[in-house]
Amino acid sequence: MTTGPYPTTWRRPPQILKDLRWRIAIQIGIVIYLVLAIGSVEVNWARVYAGLERGQRFVMGFLQPDFTSRWRDISQGLIESLTMTLTSTVVGVAISIPIGIGAARNLAPRWIYYICRSIIAVSRALQEVIIAIFFVAMFGFGPFAGFLTLSFATIGFIAKLLADDIEEIDEAQAEAVRATGASWGQLVNYAVQPQVMPRLIGLSLYRLDINFRESAVIGIVGAGGIGATLNTAIDRYEYDSAGAILLIIIAVVMVAEYSSSYLRKFLQ
Amino acid sequence: MTEITHYSQVWSYRTSRGRLALWGGWLALVALFVWCWQIMTRDTIWFFVADAPTQAADIGSRMVPPRWSYLPELMQPLWDTINIATLGTIGGVIMAVPVAFLAARNTTPSALILRPIALFIIVASRSINSLIWALLLVAIIGPGLLAGIVAIALRSIGFIGKLLYEAIEETDATQIEAIEATGASGAQVLSYGIVPQIMPAFWGITVFRWDINIRESTILGLVGAGGIGLKLQASLNTLAWSQVTVILLLILATVVLSEWVSARMRHAII
Amino acid sequence: MLILEGLSKTYKTGDAALRDVSLTVPKGQIMGLIGPSGAGKSTLIRCINRLVEPTGGKVLLGDMDLVRLGKADLRRQRRRIGMIFQEYALVERLTVMENVLSGRLGYVPFWRSFLRKYPPADIQRAYQLLDRVGLIEHADKRADALSGGQRQRVGIARALAQDPELLLVDEPTASLDPKTSRQIMRLLTEICAERDLPAIVNIHDVPLAQQFMQRIVGLRAGRVVFDGTPDQLTHDALTAIYGEEDWNEMRRGDEEQTRAELDARDRMAALAR
Structure with a gap:
């Protein structure tokens, strides 16, 4: 070679x-x-x-969590968090739908488009915790401020993705419906809704999941929920109770994640 | 076909049972909502809620004009915030990479013991927000930048680990097989067969997480973990709303800038 | 020389992919392995370098039984067996040169391969091999920038970089057009002749096998049902391998292709005249 x-x-x-x-x-x-x-x-x-x-x-507290001695506080916080999560997701999604449609370039007139897009931008730019600080200052301590915070944050998330989805719908289908002489409402109902509905349901479930996680955080600034309980436990150096709360959060998130992915598969 | 047979006069979108189930589902959701709403608002003091517009107007009037002379004081905390995010991301990546390789089905050395542990680390890190991590760490190692960096790093493990292990599982098996067939050792298979395939995903995920970390590190100061959030907390405590405006605008500008940088970098990489 | 003795493989699902296969491949022989899909061709060549673990039998390369080796010894023996894949299986995001050098992985320590600091002799040889397959000017390109035929040439260069004593070739032309297929097969046979290398080539294209192989082995349901020269591969033999219908189907497809090629050749000749 x-x-x-x-x-x-x-x-x-x-x-x-x-x-x-x-x-x-x-x-x-x-x-x-x-x-x-x-x-x-x-x-x-x-x-x-x-x-x-x-x-x-x-x-050690994490490995040997103490669920019992603060159980009243923990269950109270957990109930607040869960109810806050559900109500805020429902309200947030309900408000997101008109805003999302308004923020879709192919459905809304220009001026409505700009208004809706700026609402979305504001909601996305501000973090939940910062929004929560303002709502607590305005509405007082407690889960109501948390509910408002999460609803507001949900709008930015759902409306943005919904609007992007609507903008990406198959134009041919919309064209076909338009060609039958359908009104704007009929267009949305027949051409847009069937195409984005599965995604919207999936996103809502996903947001439910996020809202629970966030509900654990905004309690730190006074907006109720399990975060407030956690904050108190850490302030009192009760690490075994704090460990219990963290384990509960992890468990709920895991359950929520698995069931929402299961539900999404089931619904599609 | 010879004659038109009987067709139903009424066309319905779904079968009657399907419609019933759908309505039942909606009804259950509404009932659940009302029930949750009642539990949630049991202790709400409606006087405060009614008073909110007045409060909002009050805060709003105090927020403008922004106190721009406060801006120079914010530069050092801003620098700290960026360092928390960057160093935290680096720390998170260093810890997330081994976790990802342990969690991926095709690279894990033990599917029975190590993989579940790695998956639990990922879930635990993902479910606990960086602010909560910071809260814990401030209590444990004291207030300051270090607590913030560690909090960001711990939170990043789950995010980076999850996306990275999914990328590892999606690698093309034949490329790996081909490297194995040359007689390469385990480490060589990793560095020639797997690493080149996940590199773009790795950089994309890292830059994306850095962007999120900038956002999250701006508020860590609220619980004492350093950065610009400390100033926010101080201004809120003294009800200096005109300073709060300046801080929020600065945070907003930083977030927008970091989003732009990360989009540019991801574009350059992929 | 490669000797297979009573090689068997039963997958966990209970499917027997290989049943008691015994073969001898002497030095320099190119052996084609044909058979319907699912006959165990792919399993057979993967059992030789143990990408698939055989459940019974012996694989003797020289006087070494590969089936009994531990992990480290297996890696050392895999260096002696070059493998060429159906979908090229190049590391797409690495350069052509790195892909060829990856054939040396079994010879160099980890730090060298990690830092890409291969010994000068390896690099020189890699260039030489790239030149042999006609790709020397593409050395710095990324593998995913090449065409299918070029990628398969890189695959061949990578296998040869191992200095193998045996080539395992898994459907080398399945993803290529007919013309490129023939070029690749010609290159393979030339290289085996140059180095006196034995090769086992999985191939689903019977006429291509007849054209290029010295010996053909037919597998059906994991058993050797034919072993002979291409000339001995009669209609009856093919029926035994493939069953009646499949084989006729295949022949018809190929006749069409041959006619088209003859036609093209005639026209080219006419143009040249």
Whole structure:
């Protein structure tokens, strides 16, 4: 076998940045950023060390959760969270439908389109916790503020995806219905609704799931639910109760996730 | 066909039983809703609810004009926020990658023991919001950036781990088989057969999560985990609503910018 | 030389894919494996390098029984067996060169393969092989940028990079058009002749097998039902392998293709004149 004039070295050609100078510049930039960023983290190691014992207690609390001694608070918080989740999803989806239709370019007049799209943008840009702070300030502490928060957040989520869905419907079907001389309402009912309905149901179930998770968070700023109970438990250093609450949250989320994926399969 | 046989005069969309079930379902949903509503609002003080418009008007009038002179003070917390998100994402990725390989059916070394553990880690991390993680960590290791970074990292494990293990399971088996057939070791099969196939998904997921983390890290300060949320908490406590406006606008701008950056980066990668 | 003795495979579902297959493939022989789908062709070649674990029998390559090997020894022995796949099975997102070099994975330590720092001799050989299959100028391209025929050539170069003592070829032309199929088959036979390599080629296209193979083995329901030269593959033999109808169906399809090719050749000749 001849070993002719073939090269004996080979380097993998760069895949993304072809220019060597750019590559070096970006690599140096990343290193400088990491040094600065890590340097900006001030860690009080004595405090962390002291905290390890607490961390251990928390892990023990998680492994040996105490459901009983705070059961009244926990069940109260859980009921608030669950009811809040359901009502806010129903109301949020109900409001999302007209807004979603209004935010679909192919169905709504221009000015309605812009109004609906800005409602969606505001709802999506603000986080649940921030919205909750405002609603708590306006409506007082408790699950009602949480309900409003989650409904508002649901609008941004469902209406956006619904509008995008409607914009992507099969134009041929809409055309066919329009050609029969159908009114706008009939168009929505016959051409749009059948195409987006399965997706809408799926999204609503998915949002139900998200709303429960979020309901556990907004309690921290006073909007009721199991988050408030958790916050209290941690403030009192009752890690075994906190562990129990976290396990309940994980269990409910798991059940919700499995049943919603099952339901979605069943409905489609 | 010789003659037209009898056709029903009334056409209905569904069979009568189907219609009944549908109406029953809706009715049950409405009943459930009403029941939940009543339980939820049992302790609601309606006076406060009725008073809300006045409160809203009051807050609104205090929020404008924004106190722009507060802006320079926010730059350091903003830098901290970005660091929490970035370092947290890096930490999350480092922890999520092994979890993903343990959770994927085709790479897990033990389907009976390690895979369920990995899946539980993913579910636990996904169900608990970063704010709750931060709440716990502040209680354990004290307030500050570190608690925020760890909270973001712990929350990211589930998200990145889940999407990554799905990507690993979707890899093309014949490419892996071909690498195995050359006599490659396990590590070599991983680096030649699997890693190249999941690389685009990996970068896409990471950048996407970073974008979400920027968003989430802005509020971690509410529970003491550093960043711009600390300033938000301080301003809320002193009812300095004009400062709250500035902070919210800054958060909004950061989120929009990070969304743009992440969209550009994902576009460049894929 | 490869010897199979009483090779059997029963899948967990209870399907017996191979029943007591015994074969000997001497050095330099190209053996075609034909049979209807589900006859166990794919299982047979995968049992040889144990991508599928056989449930009984022996696979002797030289004097080594591959069936009894532990994991590490198996990896060392797999280096001696090059494999070429139906859908090319290249790592699509790696470059052509990396795909060829991946044939050396069994020889280099992990760090070398991870850093792509292969020994100079390996790289030189990879270039040489790429030149042999006519793709040297595509070395830096990504594998998914190549056409089907080119990808299969990379697959061949990868298998040869292993310095194999045996080639296993699984339906090399199933995803290719007739013309490219013949080019690939010609390349394969030339290379085996150059290196005196034995090869087992799974092939569903009987005329193609008759054209290029030195020996043909017919499988039916996991059993060897024919073993002979292409000339001995008579109508009766094919009926025994495929059953009456399938075989006639296949022949008709091929006659059409042959006619079309003859026609094309005549016209080309006319143009050249």
